[in-house]
Each structure stands twice: as structure tokens, then as C-alpha cells.
Amino acid sequence: xxxxxxxxxxxxxxxxxxxxxxxxxxxxxxxxxxxxxxxxxxxxxxxxxxxxxxxxxxxxxxxxxxxxxxxxxxxxxxxxxxxxxxxxxxxxxxxxxxxxxxxxxxxxxxxxxxxxxxxxxxxxxxxxxxxxxxxxxxxxxxxxxxxxxxxxxxxxxxxxxxxxxxxxxxxxxxxxxxxxxxxxxxxxxxxxxxxxxxxxxxxxxxxxxxxxxxxxxxxxxxxxxxxxxxxxxxxxxxxxxxxxxxx
Ligand SMILES: C[S@@+](CC[C@H](N)C(=O)[O-])C[C@H]1O[C@@H](n2cnc3c(N)ncnc32)[C@H](O)[C@@H]1O
Numbered sequence: 583x584x585x586x587x588x589x590x591x592x593x594x595x596x597x598x599x600x601x602x603x604x605x606x607x608x609x610x611x612x613x614x615x616x617x618x619x620x621x622x623x624x625x626x627x628x629x630x631x632x633x634x635x636x637x638x639x640x641x642x643x644x645x646x647x648x649x650x651x652x653x654x655x656x657x658x659x660x661x662x663x664x665x666x667x668x669x670x671x672x673x674x675x676x677x678x679x680x681x682x683x684x685x686x687x688x689x690x691x692x693x694x695x696x697x698x699x700x701x702x703x704x705x706x707x708x709x710x711x712x713x714x715x716x717x718x719x720x721x722x723x724x725x726x727x728x729x730x731x732x733x734x735x736x737x738x739x740x741x742x743x744x745x746x747x748x749x750x751x752x753x754x755x756x757x758x759x760x761x762x763x764x765x766x767x768x769x770x771x772x773x774x775x776x777x778x779x780x781x782x783x784x785x786x787x788x789x790x791x792x793x794x795x796x797x798x799x800x801x802x803x804x805x806x807x808x809x810x811x812x813x814x815x816x817x818x819x820x821x822x823x824x825x826x827x828x829x
Pocket of ligand 1: 811
């Protein structure tokens with residue numbers, strides 16, 4: 583498969599599970615994979631939540647295969663999970679409450695990462711403008727991600743980069759015609775935290791990880807199977823690279 587090359591950066595249009603194993607070592611894998619969660623409900627607020635139906639339409643509520651997280655391929659991984667309550671970290675409560683595996687996703691992800699990496703930390707993106715849908719739960723105003731690393735690939739950055747939280751607004755679906763774009767401030771912080779020079783995002787969407795990786799001076803490789811989102815990523819990453827070259 584021939585990638586689109588933008589300076590030293592490579593973007594692959596295709597399937598992550600087929601392409602990622604062929605790429606070999608990357609210092610970090612930073613990924614925002616399809617979550618597994620129940621996106622039904624919302625009552626009167628449903629109509630105001632523009633991204634909710636798109637998430638279902640694009641199959642971004644059906645989860646992903648964790649074989650894509652492989653400590654033989656990278657020194658560290660950052661994986662976003664579903665923004666469910668942190669109470670879900672207590673498996674018994676979540677099981678009683680929801681009766682399905684979705685509510686266990688954060689605990690599950692920890693269980694997957696801990697034996698494979700030296701350390702793993704739960705971090706969180708808090709949102710001042712969450713969706714108004716509470717679905718008989720709290721608002722979805724925090725979204726967890728786990729940063730796991732092996733020895734030598736621990737979190738980097740200045741003192742204030744070492745916070746486990748980032749407080750910044752969401753990106754509207756209309757901005758890039760994608761329902762789950764991660765904001766620049768969040769991705770810039772994460773890319774300051776990951777060690778090393780090379781970064782792969784196997785579920786790159788519109789290329790938010792790539793834009794932040796270029797701004798952090800790293801070499802980026804991305805994979806996306808949706809041609810429309812891939813085109814958006816090419817456009818955004820080309821602009822980020824040109825900006826960096828001009829600086
Ligand atoms: C949660 S979104 C990532 C959004 C991204 N963080 C951004 O800011 O634009 C996950 C992306 O993975 C893509 N995807 C899902 N399964 C894939 C697969 N098997 N191979 C490649 N891409 C996949 C989807 O099309 C979607 O754009």
C-alpha cells in the first residue's frame with residue numbers, strides 16, 4: 583500500500599489492522615478508536631446533538647480489536663475510551679447497573695494495558711460545553727484516556743504538562759464533517775507528553791493527532807479507512823506541515 587507522503591509524514595488510506603503490523607516500531611501509538619457504547623436515548627435533546635447519529639451511522643459505537651495495541655510495536659500508547667462515569671471502574675457496580683460490557687470499557691482497557699506495559703495512568707479531558715444529553719446519568723463532560731508506557735518511554739513535558747487533565751471545548755461535527763474530532767489544545771498536550779520522535783495513529787480520522795505531532799516536531803504516520811475523512815486529514819496535515827516549514 584502506497585501512502586500519501588507529506589514531508590517525512592505518511593498517511594495510509596486503508597484498514598488499521600492490516601496496515602499497522604507492517605509499519606514496525608513507532609515510539610508511540612496515539613489512538614482514538616471507535617468506542618463501544620450505547621448511543622441510544624436522549625429524548626428531547628437528541629435533535630440538538632448533531633454528532634450522535636453520525637457516530638452510529640459510521641459505526642463508531644461498535645468498539646475495536648485490542649490486538650492493535652502491541653508493546654512490541656511502540657514504547658507507549660495513548661488510548662481514548664468512552665466518557666462513562668468513573669464509577670464504571672468498579673466492575674461489579676457497572677455490571678449491575680448496565681448489564682453489558684460497554685460500561686466496563688475503562689476498567690477493561692486498564693486490564694488490557696497493565697500486563698503489557700510498565701505503567702498506565704488514567705487522564706481526562708473535561709469539556710465546558712458537553713452534549714446536553716444526560717440519559718439519566720451525569721453529563722458526558724469528561725472523556726478518559728489512558729497513557730501506558732514501558733521503561734524509558736515515560737511522560738514528558740514541563741511541570742504543567744504533567745497534569746492528568748485538560749479543560750477545553752469540543753469541536754463541532756460541522757467543522758470537519760466528522761463527529762468525534764479531538765480539539766487542538768488536548769492533542770497538543772498529549773503530544774507534549776509522549777516520549778520519542780515517531781507517532782502513529784491507526785484510527786486517525788481527520789488527522790488531529792498528526793497536526794499536533796507535527797507541531798511537537800515529531801514524525802507522524804496515520805491510517806484511516808474512510809476516504810472522506812482521509813482527504814480531510816491530508817488537507818489538515820499538509821497545512822500543519824507547511825506552517826512548520828514556514829516557521
Ligand atoms: C473516533 S474516530 C477518530 C477521530 C480523530 N481523533 C479526529 O480527531 O479526527 C475513529 C476513526 O477511525 C476510523 N476507523 C474505524 N475503523 C478503522 C479501521 N479498521 N481502519 C482504519 N480506520 C478506521 C473511523 O473512520 C474514524 O474516522
